[in-house]
Amino acid sequence: MNDLGMAFATAFGLIVGGDAALWHIIGLSLRVSLSAVAVAALVGLPLGAVLAVMRFPGRRAVVVALNALMGLPPVVAGLVIYLLLSRSGPLGSFGLLFTPAAMVIAQAVLIAPILAALAREALSGLWEEYRDQLRSFGAGPARAVPTLIWDGRFALFTVLLAGFGRAAAEVGAVMVVGGNIEGFTRVMTTAIALETSKGDLPLALALGLVLMGIVLAVNALAQALREIAARQGA
Amino acid sequence: MRARATCLPLEVEGLRFAAGGAEILRGLDFTLDAGAPTLILGPNGAGKSVLLRLLHGLLSPTGGAVRWALPEAEVRRRQAMVFQRPVMLRRSVLANALYPLRLAGMPQPKEAAREALARVGLAALAERPARALSGGEQQRLALARAWALAPEVLFLDEPTASLDPAATRQVEEIVAAIAASGTKVVMTTHDLGQARRLAGEVLLLLHGTLHARGPAKAFFDSPPTEQAAAFLRGDLVW
Numbered sequence: 001m002n003d004l005g006m007a008f009a010t011a012f013g014l015i016v017g018g019d020a021a022l023w024h025i026i027g028l029s030l031r032v033s034l035s036a037v038a039v040a041a042l043v044g045l046p047l048g049a050v051l052a053v054m055r056f057p058g059r060r061a062v063v064v065a066l067n068a069l070m071g072l073p074p075v076v077a078g079l080v081i082y083l084l085l086s087r088s089g090p091l092g093s094f095g096l097l098f099t100p101a102a103m104v105i106a107q108a109v110l111i112a113p114i115l116a117a118l119a120r121e122a123l124s125g126l127w128e129e130y131r132d133q134l135r136s137f138g139a140g141p142a143r144a145v146p147t148l149i150w151d152g153r154f155a156l157f158t159v160l161l162a163g164f165g166r167a168a169a170e171v172g173a174v175m176v177v178g179g180n181i182e183g184f185t186r187v188m189t190t191a192i193a194l195e196t197s198k199g200d201l202p203l204a205l206a207l208g209l210v211l212m213g214i215v216l217a218v219n220a221l222a223q224a225l226r227e228i229a230a231r232q233g234a
Numbered sequence: 235m236r237a238r239a240t241c242l243p244l245e246v247e248g249l250r251f252a253a254g255g256a257e258i259l260r261g262l263d264f265t266l267d268a269g270a271p272t273l274i275l276g277p278n279g280a281g282k283s284v285l286l287r288l289l290h291g292l293l294s295p296t297g298g299a300v301r302w303a304l305p306e307a308e309v310r311r312r313q314a315m316v317f318q319r320p321v322m323l324r325r326s327v328l329a330n331a332l333y334p335l336r337l338a339g340m341p342q343p344k345e346a347a348r349e350a351l352a353r354v355g356l357a358a359l360a361e362r363p364a365r366a367l368s369g370g371e372q373q374r375l376a377l378a379r380a381w382a383l384a385p386e387v388l389f390l391d392e393p394t395a396s397l398d399p400a401a402t403r404q405v406e407e408i409v410a411a412i413a414a415s416g417t418k419v420v421m422t423t424h425d426l427g428q429a430r431r432l433a434g435e436v437l438l439l440l441h442g443t444l445h446a447r448g449p450a451k452a453f454f455d456s457p458p459t460e461q462a463a464a465f466l467r468g469d470l471v472w
Contacts, residue, residue: 129321130321130323132287132292132317132321133317133321135292136290136292136314136315137333137334137337137338138310138311138334138337138338139337143337147323147333150325151323151324151325152324
């Protein structure tokens with residue numbers, strides 16, 4: 001009990017005092033996860049929109065696969081990326097293993113299916129409403145997909161925030177492919193895991209508080225967006 | 235009037251449509267020519283909306299044919315449709331009017347869109363989100379959006395069904411102006427007064443068949459059949 005109280009006190013001290021190592025870890029976490037969301041969005045959002053708009057053979061199989069991939073265990077994703085990026089792997093020559101780039105790739109692979117599945121769900125309703133009108137305008141799928149992505153932008157932004165939350169909170173994949181190297185690939189989640197096992201609770205707790213603060217802020221932003229969207233009648 | 239080939243007349247031959255085991259249209263034959271608006275009347279479930287969607291190409295017939303005077307690829311751009319519940323893109327009023335113009339590759343789409351909004355009295359609302367408009371304003375925007383394309387044929391599916399009398403009158407004025415500008419209007423309605431005001435000719439659908447057809451004045455003054463007369467009186471028609 002006393003330990004916990006002291007840990008909290010020290011944790012606040014670290015956050016308020018602007019501890020350099022702490023802020024470096026936080027900064028890297030944000031950079032990696034935001035980059036991963038950006039990369040995953042480039043693939044996931046158009047894929048989700050295409051699945052909402054087009055009917056083609058094998059579509060159901062793709063939807064089932066995406067839903068299954070949403071539950072992909074991060075360590076397994078990390079292991080696969082590790083094998084691909086390791087020196088003897090097919091992409092080994094790029095020398096990406098144990099770099100922030102590898103962590104971005106791993107998180108992007110993890111959340112792209114989530115973005116695609118959530119985007120498909122968010123855009124299906126919109127497509128129901130738009131389908132006849134867009135066909136009447138003579139818009140084929142190649143025009144309908146960007147139209148849906150733009151008109152569904154509020155819903156899709158909350159999808160991106162959900163993806164960011166998942167990426168930032170993930171520990172297994174970045175641990176495997178990043179290696180948790182101090183000052184280079186150590187992010188909040190891997191640092192928390194390490195410091196806890198070492199018994200340095202104040203640093204772990206400080207990082208945990210910041211991480212929860214970020215998740216809270218992201219959800220508040222998502223809620224605010226939903227309210228703005230509702231006001232605009234979107 | 236126009237120095238281009240026309241997609242009318244539209245010939246409908248043995249048109250059938252069935253969905254989920256129910257026959258909705260049971261073989262229609264008629265021709266639509268350029269000229270005053272054609273009003274499609276009939277009780278609920280007669281197949282009016284389905285007929286419009288088949289003519290516009292949103293549905294494919296299960297039998298028979300819809301034949302335009304031009305190849306299908308050219309016809310698409312020469313017709314437009316406005317739905318009972320207007321579909322508003324989640325954008326500004328102006329962006330809604332612009333969307334189909336850009337899609338069709340019209341020259342100077344911005345000017346055309348603004349002009350179209352001005353014609354239906356929405357110029358002052360151009361920057362507002364379209365979905366924040368009232369029901370009547372939304373339907374006027376849908377009409378402006380279709381009108382801006384200068385279609386040869388405009389299909390209207392009960393455009394005033396959910397509007398109050400004032401908004402209905404505004405929509406009717408716009409429809410009359412569209413018809414006067416040379417566009418062939420093909421419209422369904424439940425409002426017989428509206429049909430009298432707008433129609434050049436009338437098609438009466440009963441039970442998925444074309445029961446009667448004729449010039450509007452003659453149709454309303456002396457209905458061609460006992461069932462047509464009953465329909466105009468507001469009696470149940472079986």
